[in-house]
Amino acid sequence: MPAPKVWVTGLTVGATAAVAVLAVQADKGPHPTATAARPSASVSAGASPAPSKSSAPAAVPDGSGTGRRIVYSLGRKRVWLVDASDASRRTFAVWPGTVSPDAGTYAVSSRNEATTGSDGVKIENIVYFTAKSGISIAFSNAVDGSSPPPAAGKQTGGIRMRAADGAALWTFGETGTTVVVVK
Numbered sequence: 001m002p003a004p005k006v007w008v009t010g011l012t013v014g015a016t017a018a019v020a021v022l023a024v025q026a027d028k029g030p031h032p033t034a035t036a037a038r039p040s041a042s043v044s045a046g047a048s049p050a051p052s053k054s055s056a057p058a059a060v061p062d063g064s065g066t067g068r069r070i071v072y073s074l075g076r077k078r079v080w081l082v083d084a085s086d087a088s089r090r091t092f093a094v095w096p097g098t099v100s101p102d103a104g105t106y107a108v109s110s111r112n113e114a115t116t117g118s119d120g121v122k123i124e125n126i127v128y129f130t131a132k133s134g135i136s137i138a139f140s141n142a143v144d145g146s147s148p149p150p151a152a153g154k155q156t157g158g159i160r161m162r163a164a165d166g167a168a169l170w171t172f173g174e175t176g177t178t179v180v181v182v183k
Helices: 002-028 163-172
Strands: 069-073 078-082 088-093 104-107 110-116 122-132 135-142 158-161 178-182
Touching (some): 078 163, 088 163, 135 163, 158 163
Parallel strands (some): 069 178, 135 158
Antiparallel strands (some): 078 088, 104 178, 110 122, 122 135
């Protein structure tokens, strides 16, 4: 029965060709970027942030230094991961806590894979870089992907982000990495 073997081989070749065509089409299609999300105070727990209306990534702020660094803009509520050639590799919106760091240059002092935040939310990818008024200030993301509700009467130093952005910052922000905070 050689005919079934030829037919099965033909199907395999055909299926492989179809998968290759689909892969090429997918590669040419739209690619989501980190700028597709913009947090807002009205985002509820578990909800996705609203999409940004701008398709161009935000430029790294002037006066944020040079070289490989994490840049955090207090006014824009945005973070940039900047490589050694001063090119922004990723930028994304964040939800700041109630205690903000002063503008200046810091370094990642420590990291913690997971814990519970001062607001009671389980968080991961915690990257500490300073403290203010006895409150540790760090980047992190909620394990469940939620945005933090307003912290009524609580002092929190967590700068939260979406889970994918938290994972990227965790990979980029090794201990000793420069963190520049701008207004």
